[in-house]
Amino acid sequence: MSLxxxxxxxxxNELTTTAIxxxxxxxxxxxxxxxxxxxxxxxxxxxxxxxxNVCLQLLHDRLIYDTLVKGETLQLVKSMINRRxxxxxxxxxxxxxxxxxxxxxxxLTYGLLILNFKQSY
Numbered sequence: 001m002s003l004x005x006x007x008x009x010x011x012x013n014e015l016t017t018t019a020i021x022x023x024x025x026x027x028x029x030x031x032x033x034x035x036x037x038x039x040x041x042x043x044x045x046x047x048x049x050x051x052x053n054v055c056l057q058l059l060h061d062r063l064i065y066d067t068l069v070k071g072e073t074l075q076l077v078k079s080m081i082n083r084r085x086x087x088x089x090x091x092x093x094x095x096x097x098x099x100x101x102x103x104x105x106x107x108l109t110y111g112l113l114i115l116n117f118k119q120s121y
Contacts (some may be wrong), residue, residue, distance in 0.1 A: 036104070039100050039104070040100070043099075043100045049085045052085075053081065056077060056080050056081045057081060059077055060074070060077045060078060060081060063077060
C-alpha cells in the first residue's frame, strides 16, 4: 500500500503520530538499559581504583627488595601510588553498585506509587 493511500485512509494527524511513535520506539525502549548500563559501569570505577592502588603498592614493595632497580623507578611508582583518582561520589560518599541499584529501586517504587495515587483520584 502506498503512502498516499495510507495518508487518505488515516488522515494526516494519525499517520504522522504513528510514524513518530514508530521512529522513537527503539530509543524509548532502550533508554532504561542505557542508564542502567552506564550506572553499573560507573559504579565499578571506585573498586577498580582501589585494585590499582593495591597492585601499585605490591609492585612498590617488590621493587624495594630488588637490588637492580634504580631510584627513579621507585620514585615513579611512589608518585603513582600518591596520585588521587577521581571516583563517582556525592558529598564524599562513594557510590557502589548495590547503593546505585537500591536508589533506582526506590525511585521506581515511589514513582509507581505516585502514579497509582494519581490514577486513583
